Amino acid sequence: xxxxxxxxxxxxxxxxxxxxxxxxxxxxxxxxxxxxxxxxxxxxxxxxxxxxxxxxxxxxxxxxxxxxxxxxxxxxxxxxxxxxxxxxxxxxxxxxxxxxxxxxxxxxxxxxxxxxxxxxxxxxxxxxxxxxxxxxxxxxxxxxxxxxxxxxxxxxxxxxxxxxxxxxxxxxxxxxxxxxxxxxxxxxxxxxxxxxxxxxxxxxxxxxxxxxxxxxxxxxxxxxxxxxxxxxxxxxxxxxxxxxxxxxxxxxxxxxxxxxxxxxxxxxxxxxxxxxxxxxxxxxxxxxxxxxxxxxxxxxxxxxxxxxxxxxxxxxxxxxxxxxxxxxxxxxxxxxxxxxxxxxxxxxxxxxxxxxxxxxxxxxxxxxxxxxxxxxxxxxxxxxxxxxxxxxxxxxxxxxxxxxxxxxxxxxxxxxxxxxxxxxxxxxxxxxxxxxxxxxxxxxxxxxxxxxxxxxxxxxxxxxxxxxxxxxxxxxxxxxxxxxxxxxxxxxxxxxxxxxxxxxxxxxxxxxxxxxxx
Numbered sequence: 001x002x003x004x005x006x007x008x009x010x011x012x013x014x015x016x017x018x019x020x021x022x023x024x025x026x027x028x029x030x031x032x033x034x035x036x037x038x039x040x041x042x043x044x045x046x047x048x049x050x051x052x053x054x055x056x057x058x059x060x061x062x063x064x065x066x067x068x069x070x071x072x073x074x075x076x077x078x079x080x081x082x083x084x085x086x087x088x089x090x091x092x093x094x095x096x097x098x099x100x101x102x103x104x105x106x107x108x109x110x111x112x113x114x115x116x117x118x119x120x121x122x123x124x125x126x127x128x129x130x131x132x133x134x135x136x137x138x139x140x141x142x143x144x145x146x147x148x149x150x151x152x153x154x155x156x157x158x159x160x161x162x163x164x165x166x167x168x169x170x171x172x173x174x175x176x177x178x179x180x181x182x183x184x185x186x187x188x189x190x191x192x193x194x195x196x197x198x199x200x201x202x203x204x205x206x207x208x209x210x211x212x213x214x215x216x217x218x219x220x221x222x223x224x225x226x227x228x229x230x231x232x233x234x235x236x237x238x239x240x241x242x243x244x245x246x247x248x249x250x251x252x253x254x255x256x257x258x259x260x261x262x263x264x265x266x267x268x269x270x271x272x273x274x275x276x277x278x279x280x281x282x283x284x285x286x287x288x289x290x291x292x293x294x295x296x297x298x299x300x301x302x303x304x305x306x307x308x309x310x311x312x313x314x315x316x317x318x319x320x321x322x323x324x325x326x327x328x329x330x331x332x333x334x335x336x337x338x339x340x341x342x343x344x345x346x347x348x349x350x351x352x353x354x355x356x357x358x359x360x361x362x363x364x365x366x367x368x369x370x371x372x373x374x375x376x377x378x379x380x381x382x383x384x385x386x387x388x389x390x391x392x393x394x395x396x397x398x399x400x401x402x403x404x405x406x407x408x409x410x411x412x413x414x415x416x417x418x419x420x421x422x423x424x425x426x427x428x429x430x431x432x433x434x435x436x437x438x439x440x441x442x443x444x445x446x447x448x449x450x451x452x453x454x455x456x457x458x459x460x461x462x463x464x465x466x467x468x469x470x471x472x473x474x475x476x477x478x479x480x481x482x483x484x485x486x487x488x489x490x491x492x493x494x495x496x497x498x499x500x501x502x503x504x505x506x507x508x509x510x511x512x513x514x515x516x517x518x
Contacts, residue, residue: 048144049132052151056131059155060124060164065116067397069433070507071481073167074402075456077114078432080105086451093454097260100211101169114432120164123171127164130171131155133178134356134363140185141321142364149374150363154356156381157286158388163352166398170352173216176209177353181324184223187242188230188320195238199245206249214260215350217253218335220246222327229323283348284329285358287388290381294362297377301365316368321360329357401506402433408504408512409437409477416474418444422490425460427479441477444469445492466492476515486513 069077079090079102087106091099104122112118134154138147154160163171183202190198209216227242250257285291305316332354336346362381366374391397395404419441421428428450431438447453447461460466470476476498478490485503489496498515505511 048139048148049135049151052135052148052155053128053132055152056155056160056164057124057128059161060127063393064120064124064165066393066395067116067165068395068401068403068507069116069119069167070398070400070402071427071429071510073119073398074429074433076102076105076167077109077119078429078450078456080109081114081432082451086454089454090450090456092259094263094456096256096263097214098169099256101172105167119167123166123168124164126171126175127160130160130175130178130356133175133182134359137178137182137185137324137356138360138363140182140189141324141360142316142318143367145371145374146360146364146367148363149366149378150359152378153362153366153381154359156378156385156389157355157359158290158385158392159283159286159352159355161389162392162398163349165392168349169212170349173209173213174353174356176205176212177216177219177328178356180205180209180219181223181328181356184226185320185324188227188238192237195241199241203245203249206246207252210249210253211256213350213353214253214257215332215336215345216353218332218351219328219353221335222331225327225331226323230320284333284351284354286381287385289384289387293380293384294358297369298361298365301368305368317364321364325357325360329354329361396507399508400510402430402510405430405479405504405506405510405512406434406436406438409441412514413437413441413477414475416472418442418470418473418476420445420466420470420476420478420490420492421457421460422478422480422492423460424457426457427481428457430479438479444473463492467496470496470498474517478513478515480511480513481509482511483509486511489515 075095076098079087079095079098082090084106087102091102095102105119108118108122112121131151131154135147135151138150140147163174180202183198183205187195187198187202206217206220209219223242227239230238282288282291285294302313302317305313308316333346333351336350340346366377369377395401419438421443422445425445425447428443428446431443445460445466446458447465448459450456450458453459461469470492476493478486478493480486480490485505486500489498489500493515497518499518500513501516502514503511
């Protein structure tokens, strides 16, 4: 496959030898289109990426305020609700990998507050940008119809909604990966005179992608595989320019990479990965219900195109499409899973930026199947995704019911009640999510505040000091992360005259326990 395969599809092609030598080569007479019709067609092609972007934004905003903040979103709010100098001190000690996102959200929170809509809106907008870039990629790689289908598929995928309604940096990472891939395709299709401009934009986007999330740089490995198949017949100039650009981006990011690596203790909670879990592949294809349908759509579309002849197969499935999408879809996950055999680094959120590749492949399949079949296929994708989409938009759709926890405290707290965060105090970030109860109760386990300790959750006091503070407490509230119902008091309560009187389950593994003095 040569570089020409990455040029934009041509609208028409001349037939060699159609006119004898020396004759006037006149075009056959065709009815002329009216001016407004031509302008409408041009406008439709120009603004095509906007339609999936608007639909994606509408889908992201649908019930965006309903799901409670979950623990990671509470960490975002904990970081951004402190002063900017305190935020910088935090990033020098912890969570530097999310520093760029926290700096952005620091501004957003001060402009619009820390409610669900404001905190999640940047992610919703990022997914809309990603949808527009998916559409632009599909149009350039295959056709306008394939681009529109890919953008619409992307809009209705359940993981897209989940991360588009999440106050974390992974939606922004996905959008930047789409932009980088689009610029990469333009680099592959550009002549020497315009290549430097596209390479410059590509390098700048890689730097921004790395600042959004270092794991997004795994996209470079996918692009390297694509490049290896694209430049065979064009010499070494293309590979050299790409390597120089990637090296320059890596040099700019080197201090950030070093700082993030020095804080790698933050992902010690990850477990070593064994055989790739099926849920990983299923979520990359949408959901458990959608995965078989997505594969079936692509398989049937390839068969239909092949039955139409080699020319149609090449038109519906140009080699440039799988050359870009398959490494993008599979390689980042494969790399993280391989590294995780030695050092655990894998979780699905680190590879969510690969989902656009799925949308591009499925969009090409829908376009190849024809308009009626494509519409039916898209409706089927929407219907099969609803059983996943609807629960994600429920009150505990993100797994943790921090809003409900806070509301229980605000209703049931009494004078003399206190709060104890167990362990290292990491759950103290819960108080940053809502102002109802956690933020008002005395935190008797607090040793150093998050701001003073330059940490996300602060540092707990020694147990002896906490127990001394509990001398005058009538009741103790304890939020915990457990797989089953609390059955024994936390260490700070052992040996003290308190007994468990009530528990509340608030999501996947969040519990609220109430201990009363006896």
